[in-house]
Amino acid sequence: xxxxxxxxxxxxxxxxxxxxxxxxxxxxxxxxxxxxxxxxxxxxxxxxxxxxxxxxxxxxxxxxxxxxxxxxxxxxxxxxxxxxxxxxxxxxxxxxxxxxxxxxxxxxxxxxxxxxxxxxxxxxxxxxxxxxxxxxxxxxxxxxxxxxxxxxxxxxxxxxxxxxxxxxxxxxxxxxxxxxxxxxxxxxxxxxxxxxxxxxxxxxxxxxxxxxx
Amino acid sequence: xxxxxxxxxxxxxxxxxxxxxxxxxxxxxxxxxxxxxxxxxxxxxxxxxxxxxxxxxxxxxxxxxxxxxxxxxxxxxxxxxxxxxxxxxxxxxxxxxxxxxxxxxxxxxxxxxxxxxxxxxxxxxxxxxxxxxxxxxxxxxxxxxxxxxxxxxxxxxxx
Numbered sequence: 628x629x630x631x632x633x634x635x636x637x638x639x640x641x642x643x644x645x646x647x648x649x650x651x652x653x654x655x656x657x658x659x660x661x662x663x664x665x666x667x668x669x670x671x672x673x674x675x676x677x678x679x680x681x682x683x684x685x686x687x688x689x690x691x692x693x694x695x696x697x698x699x700x701x702x703x704x705x706x707x708x709x710x711x712x713x714x715x716x717x718x719x720x721x722x723x724x725x726x727x728x729x730x731x732x733x734x735x736x737x738x739x740x741x742x743x744x745x746x747x748x749x750x751x752x753x754x755x756x757x758x759x760x761x762x763x764x765x766x767x768x769x770x771x772x773x774x775x776x777x778x779x780x781x782x783x784x785x786x787x788x789x790x791x792x793x794x795x796x797x798x799x800x801x802x803x804x805x806x807x808x809x810x811x812x813x814x815x816x817x818x819x820x821x822x823x824x825x826x827x828x829x830x831x832x833x834x835x836x837x838x839x840x
Numbered sequence: 841x842x843x844x845x846x847x848x849x850x851x852x853x854x855x856x857x858x859x860x861x862x863x864x865x866x867x868x869x870x871x872x873x874x875x876x877x878x879x880x881x882x883x884x885x886x887x888x889x890x891x892x893x894x895x896x897x898x899x900x901x902x903x904x905x906x907x908x909x910x911x912x913x914x915x916x917x918x919x920x921x922x923x924x925x926x927x928x929x930x931x932x933x934x935x936x937x938x939x940x941x942x943x944x945x946x947x948x949x950x951x952x953x954x955x956x957x958x959x960x961x962x963x964x965x966x967x968x969x970x971x972x973x974x975x976x977x978x979x980x981x982x983x984x985x986x987x988x989x990x991x992x993x994x995x996x997x998x999x
Contacts, residue, residue, distance in 0.1 A: 629887040632894050639886075713882035720879050720886055724895075727875070730868055731898040739905035746854065746913060 630721055632728060637721050643714045650706050658699045855968055862906050862976050868899040911980040914969040918988055921962040925995065928952045963995055 629640045872895045879886040931948035934941065970988060973980055 628884060629889075630891050632891060637891070709883055713884040716881040717879075717884050717886055720881055724875065724888060724891055727868075727872055727895045731895055734865075734868075734898045734902050737902055737905070739909055742858075743909050743913065746858070747916070 628717075630724065635728075635732075637724055637728060639717065639721075643710070646710060646714075647707070650710065651703070654699060654702045654706065657702065855965075855972060858906055858910060859972050859975075862903065862972075865899040865902045865906070869896070869903065872896050872899065907976075907978045910969060910973050910978055911984065914966060914973060914980070914988070915984050917962065917966050917969065918984065918991070921959065921966060922987070922991055924955070924962075925959060925991070928955060959995065963992060967992065 628646075630637055631640050632638075872892065875888065875892055875895075877887070877889045877892060879888070928948070928951065932945065932952060934945060934948075936942050936945055966988060970980075970985070972978075
């Protein structure tokens with residue numbers, strides 16, 4: 628049987644119920660064949676009769692019913708047991724494929740164009756290259772924050788975690804003044820400013836203070 | 841936009857996240873390819889061939905998106921970078937005949953100096969993009985790659 632994706636779940640095709648129905652038909656057919664055997668002496672002979680029918684010996688209808696009932700019940704129970712074991716094992720094997728179904732569903736939500744636009748927007752916002760512009764502003768206007776080397780380094784760290792690939796390679800070569808400008812850059816974004824400062828354990832300063840000479 | 845990371849999502853889209861995603865989708869693809877197409881379980885044989893064929897296009901498509909996007913990003917960033925460098929270069933190389941030209945060129949020089957760090961940052965980013973492109977052996981337009989290589993070398997020399 629096949630295991631297939633059906634909507635949000637994995638299903639066996641044909642379903643186990645179909646196998647049970649088929650099994651019933653087969654067992655019934657087998658027992659019906661047995662009941663045409665005209666003489667019942669021993670098990671070996673019975674099988675010979677099944678394989679080579681045509682022996683002309685009568686068997687009472689009540690005996691036929693008895694055979695049908697016993698054999699059918701016994702066979703059905705035995706086959707059902709084996710089928711149940713096999714289907715349980717199959718159900719467990721199905722779990723092997725289930726994680727991939729979830730991954731595909733997550734992958735499906737991925738929108739390449741949005742990611743591209745997001746990358747361009749985010750990298751531009753935090754671009755190291757723009758710090759020089761803020762450096763000029765910082766010198767002429769003055770930062771709103773009391774800048775210390777420690778804070779600058781904390782911000783360097785924060786920016787590194789935001790854009791690791793770019794910041795990690797660029798930051799070591801930046802002059803200390805440029806690092807200070809990072810703080811000024813972030814200070815231009817009020818919403819981010821407060822949470823970033825808080826996350827770094829600093830109080831948000833209020834008094835402007837000139838930091839560059 | 842949610843981002844994939846081992847089946848889970850973060851909210852940061854950066855070059856590093858593209859790098860991580862590429863590794864993740866490659867792993868997904870190899871894991872899916874390693875799935876058995878048939879399993880014997882007692883009296884039952886489970887056929888999973890069609891199921892595998894259903895799964896496989898997903899990571900392949902995601903990888904192909906990254907393979908398409910990264911060269912586009914590199915080309916886009918390079919376009920902006922080279923355009924700004926050309927503008928600065930044109931202003932610096934303008935002929936000087938009168939005092940106003942000289943003043944304009946001094947301003948252009950100051951502007952170019954101020955933008956030096958910016959150009960450096962842009963180049964670092966473009967370089968990082970191409971490093972990821974090289975790392976995953978992503979196909980890129982030969983002209984784009986050649987232009988980047990030449991500009992990178994020239995910019996370093998000019999600095």
